[in-house]
Structures are given as structure tokens and as C-alpha cells.
Amino acid sequence: MKKFAFVVFLLLLAGVIAGCAADSDAKTIKIGISGTDTRIWDFVKKKAEKEGLKLEIVKYSDYVQPNQALAGGDIDANAFQTISYFNAFKKERNLELSPIGTTIIAPMGIYSEKYDSxxxxxxxxxxxxxxxxxxxxxxxxxxxxxxxxxxxxxxxxxxxxxxxxxxxxxxxxxx
The missing domain is CATH 3.40.190.10 (Periplasmic binding protein-like II)
Structure with missing residues (x-):
């Protein structure tokens, strides 16, 4: 299921970038992520290469910089946030950004060293x-x-x- 979500996201992203590209040689897509763990994006990058797309992964250390970089045109897309965070962020800063697809959300759990349930x-x-x-x-x-x-x-x-x-x-x- 995760692989399917990545492929869907990648295809959506490729379609948007291809539609916006000024010339047919523009095949590098800069994607901003939050954090340093790129294992998932390394997988997506390999899949993209098979489709003739080159991904450049840009790492950020917080949740603010990727949206600001996207709004400023420094990156082509980002993937790190929930839709509710995205909507609140763009409303708060009056940005005209749009979601184009979904990826994964890291699971959240209840953890304890004291209790089993x-x-x-x-x-x-x-x-x-x-x-x-x-x-x-x-x-x-x-x-x-x-x-x-x-x-x-x-x-x-x-x-x-x-x-x-x-x-x-x-x-x-x-x-």
C-alpha cells in the first residue's frame, strides 16, 4: 500500500511538473522534506529515474522552511505535512499553495514502559x-x-x- 501511495504521488507530481515545465528538457524536480531520514525518498527517487525523472531531495530541519521555500520558488514540491497543517499554514501566511497528492503519514501510537494496555x-x-x-x-x-x-x-x-x-x-x- 505504501508503494502504491508513492507511485500515485509521483505520477501526480510528474504530471504537474511536466505541465508547468517551460521546455521539454526540464526533468529535475526539487522536493523539500522535513528531517534527515531519506530512505522513503531514496525509494521514490529510484522509481522516478525509471520514468525519466530526476529528483533532488532538499532536507529541512523544521516544518516552516519547506512551505516557505515552495512559496518562494526554491523547490517544486514538498512532502512532510498533514493537510490540516498545510491548510492552517497557508491561511496564516496568506500563501497560494495547493495540494497535488498525498504520501504517507508516520504512524502514531500510545507508548508506555509501565502499562500494557x-x-x-x-x-x-x-x-x-x-x-x-x-x-x-x-x-x-x-x-x-x-x-x-x-x-x-x-x-x-x-x-x-x-x-x-x-x-x-x-x-x-x-x-
Missing amino acids: PDDIPNGAEIAVPSEATNMGRALLLLESAGLLQLKEGFDGNGTLDAIKENPKKLKITT
Whole structure:
């Protein structure tokens, strides 16, 4: 399934770049990513080469720079963010960027050295969640799916602790 998602993304990206290219020799696509782990993109790069495309992977150390580089024309595309983060980012900075496809989202889980199951988590336990809004939202949805809390109706995925409607175990949620 992951390979299929990469191929779909690659084909969408190739189509957009090909449609925007000024000449037929423009075959290098600069893609911005956040982080230093390029194993996935190395795989995509090999697949792209078989299609006659050259990918240049540009690494960034945060979530702000790739969108700014894209808006500034320094890169052709980026792939690192959830759609809710992307939409909030471009609205906040009044950018005219558009999503053209999806890739993977790193899985999120509930981890503990003390408890074997979410059911084992006692009343008043402390649970850390990411401080960035979309990943906090993902964490809150995960905690809700584990039956640890309930979120307000209409929660849009952008998290704040105010999104919690019920916290029956009186968990201390920290960032």
C-alpha cells in the first residue's frame, strides 16, 4: 500500500511538473522534506529515474522552511505535512499553495514502559502529546479511539486541549 501511495504521488507530481515545465528538457524536480531520514525518498527517487525523472531531495530541519521555500520558488514540491497543517499554514501566511497528492503519514501510537494496555492507565496519569496543533490533534484522536477521553463534536483535527469534552480518568495531558 505504501508503494502504491508513492507511485500515485509521483505520477501526480510528474504530471504537474511536466505541465508547468517551460521546455521539454526540464526533468529535475526539487522536493523539500522535513528531517534527515531519506530512505522513503531514496525509494521514490529510484522509481522516478525509471520514468525519466530526476529528483533532488532538499532536507529541512523544521516544518516552516519547506512551505516557505515552495512559496518562494526554491523547490517544486514538498512532502512532510498533514493537510490540516498545510491548510492552517497557508491561511496564516496568506500563501497560494495547493495540494497535488498525498504520501504517507508516520504512524502514531500510545507508548508506555509501565502499562500494557490503555485500559491499564490509572486515573490521574500523565500523558504527553505533541505541542504542534495537527500532531496534537492526531494524538487526541488516538486517545479518543483508545477510550481514554472524548472530544467535542465537530473536532477538525487541529488540536488544542480545549478540544477535550470529557476526561473521565482525569488524565493530565501535557505538551
